[in-house]
Amino acid sequence: MKYKPYDYQSYATQWIIDKEKAALFLDMGMGKTSCTLTAISLLLYDYFEVAKVLVIAPLRVAQSTWDEEAAKWDHLKHLKISKVLGTEKERIAALNKRANIYIINRENVKWLVDLYQNKWPFDMVVIDELSSFKSPKAQRFKSLRKVRPLMKRVVGLTGTPAPNGLIDLWSQIYLLDGGERLGKTVTGFRDRYFLPDKRNQHVIFSYKAKDGAEEAIYEKLSDICVSMKAEDYLKLPERINNIISVHLPEKVKEKYKQLERDLLLPLKDTDIIANTAAVLSNKLLQIANGAVYDEDGDVQEIHEEKLKALEDTIEAANGKPVLVFYSYKHDIDRIKKHLKREDLRVLDKPQDISDWNERKILIMLAHPASAGHGLNLQAGGNIIIWFGIPWSLELYSQANARLYRQGQKENVIIHHLVAKGTLDGDVMKVLENKELGQEALLNAVRAKLREIKGEKNNGS
Structure with missing residues (x-):
C-alpha cells in the first residue's frame, strides 16, 4: 500500500529525525507506529545515523503491531524485523538474527539488559507506551536506566504520558534525557514542583502541583516532546456512548447491599487508603457483574442480570x-456458559487479531489491560460492550481506541452495562468526568462508607 501521510504525521516523523531525544504524545489512532517506522527507515538508509534499533512494547503489540505495520506500507517492506519473544532460547536466537529492528516485550527488559550489560548493541531505542515506565521503582525502569548512557537515540511514544498526574512524567522523561530537564532524582523533581496533599501524619499518599508547576514542566519539555490530539487533526466517525441500565431483582439488591455493608463497616473508624479501597471496590464490582471469588478462590454466583x-x-x-470487554476471569467462564455460542473467541494470540479484522469472529472477549495498547482492531467491527467497567481512565480510553481510531469507517457504538444501585454507577461518573482513577476510587469508597454509617445511625 502506498503511504500518504497526513501533514501532522510528516511533522512527527521529522521530529524524530531531528532530535536524538524525542517523545511523541499522540492520541490513540493517530499512527505513531507508522510515523516512527518511517523515521527509522530514513535514519537507517538515508541519513546513516543508526544501525540497530530496539523497540520495547507491550506483549501483544510486540507480537503483531510493528511487523504488520511495516508489512502494510510499500516504503517500509524492506525493513528486517526480529521479534525477541518466547522462551530464552527463542529470544537469544532472535537476537542473533540479522535485522534492522528487534522487538521485545517490556517484561523482558531486565533480562535483555542483564544479557548485554556494558556491551549494549542498540544505538536507537523506541519505547512504545512510554507511560508504562512511569514508576521509578519498577525493575524495567531501573534496568533501562543503567544502559541509557549507551544509547545514541531514544524515542518515547504514548497517548497518555501522565495518566495519574504530573509526577508520572519524571521517570519517562529521564529515560529520554538522563535527567537533563526534570532533574536526576524523582525526589528533587517532587520537591521542586509539588506539595504534599493527602497524608496520614507522616505518611504522604499523594502530591499536588504547586502554582505554575504545570506550565513550568511543559516549558522544560517543549524542545523534545510534541503533543497532538486526534480531534485537531483527524475526522473520525461519530462515537456514540450508550448506558444500558441493568436492574437487579430485589433479593439481589438486598444481597449486594448486605455484602457492601459487611465489607465497609469494619472500616468505619479508619481512614481509607488506596490499597484498601482497591480491594473493596474490586469485590463490589465483581458482585455487580454477577459473581465473586470467595476466600477459597471459588466462584460464588449471585445473579445473571448482566449476562x-x-x-x-x-x-x-x-x-x-x-468486542466485549470483561474484568475478571470468572466473567469469561460465565459469559461462555450463558451464551453457548460457537462464534465466540477470547483474545489471546495474534491470530485472533487477524481473524477479527477479517471479520471471522462475531463475538470477541478481551480484557482492557491486554487489548489496551497499540492493537488495530478497527477493521473488524464498530460495536463495543463493556461487561465490566474499569476505574482506570487510561485503560478505558485505550481500550475504546482499538475501534475508535483512524481507519474506522463506521460510527462507533460503545455500550456500558451498568448494574443500577451498585458501584458501577460511580465508576461511570468517574469516566464521564475524566477523573483520575485512584483519587476518584478513594472518594467513591469513602462516600459509600459515609452512606452506610448514616444508615446505621438511623437504625436501619
Whole structure:
C-alpha cells in the first residue's frame, strides 16, 4: 500500500529525525507506529545515523503491531524485523538474527539488559507506551536506566504520558534525557514542583502541583516532546456512548447491599487508603457483574442480570461483530456458559487479531489491560460492550481506541452495562468526568462508607 501521510504525521516523523531525544504524545489512532517506522527507515538508509534499533512494547503489540505495520506500507517492506519473544532460547536466537529492528516485550527488559550489560548493541531505542515506565521503582525502569548512557537515540511514544498526574512524567522523561530537564532524582523533581496533599501524619499518599508547576514542566519539555490530539487533526466517525441500565431483582439488591455493608463497616473508624479501597471496590464490582471469588478462590454466583443484558445487546447488534470487554476471569467462564455460542473467541494470540479484522469472529472477549495498547482492531467491527467497567481512565480510553481510531469507517457504538444501585454507577461518573482513577476510587469508597454509617445511625 502506498503511504500518504497526513501533514501532522510528516511533522512527527521529522521530529524524530531531528532530535536524538524525542517523545511523541499522540492520541490513540493517530499512527505513531507508522510515523516512527518511517523515521527509522530514513535514519537507517538515508541519513546513516543508526544501525540497530530496539523497540520495547507491550506483549501483544510486540507480537503483531510493528511487523504488520511495516508489512502494510510499500516504503517500509524492506525493513528486517526480529521479534525477541518466547522462551530464552527463542529470544537469544532472535537476537542473533540479522535485522534492522528487534522487538521485545517490556517484561523482558531486565533480562535483555542483564544479557548485554556494558556491551549494549542498540544505538536507537523506541519505547512504545512510554507511560508504562512511569514508576521509578519498577525493575524495567531501573534496568533501562543503567544502559541509557549507551544509547545514541531514544524515542518515547504514548497517548497518555501522565495518566495519574504530573509526577508520572519524571521517570519517562529521564529515560529520554538522563535527567537533563526534570532533574536526576524523582525526589528533587517532587520537591521542586509539588506539595504534599493527602497524608496520614507522616505518611504522604499523594502530591499536588504547586502554582505554575504545570506550565513550568511543559516549558522544560517543549524542545523534545510534541503533543497532538486526534480531534485537531483527524475526522473520525461519530462515537456514540450508550448506558444500558441493568436492574437487579430485589433479593439481589438486598444481597449486594448486605455484602457492601459487611465489607465497609469494619472500616468505619479508619481512614481509607488506596490499597484498601482497591480491594473493596474490586469485590463490589465483581458482585455487580454477577459473581465473586470467595476466600477459597471459588466462584460464588449471585445473579445473571448482566449476562442477560449482554445477550440482549449482542442480539440487538443483528449479526454485526461485537468486542466485549470483561474484568475478571470468572466473567469469561460465565459469559461462555450463558451464551453457548460457537462464534465466540477470547483474545489471546495474534491470530485472533487477524481473524477479527477479517471479520471471522462475531463475538470477541478481551480484557482492557491486554487489548489496551497499540492493537488495530478497527477493521473488524464498530460495536463495543463493556461487561465490566474499569476505574482506570487510561485503560478505558485505550481500550475504546482499538475501534475508535483512524481507519474506522463506521460510527462507533460503545455500550456500558451498568448494574443500577451498585458501584458501577460511580465508576461511570468517574469516566464521564475524566477523573483520575485512584483519587476518584478513594472518594467513591469513602462516600459509600459515609452512606452506610448514616444508615446505621438511623437504625436501619
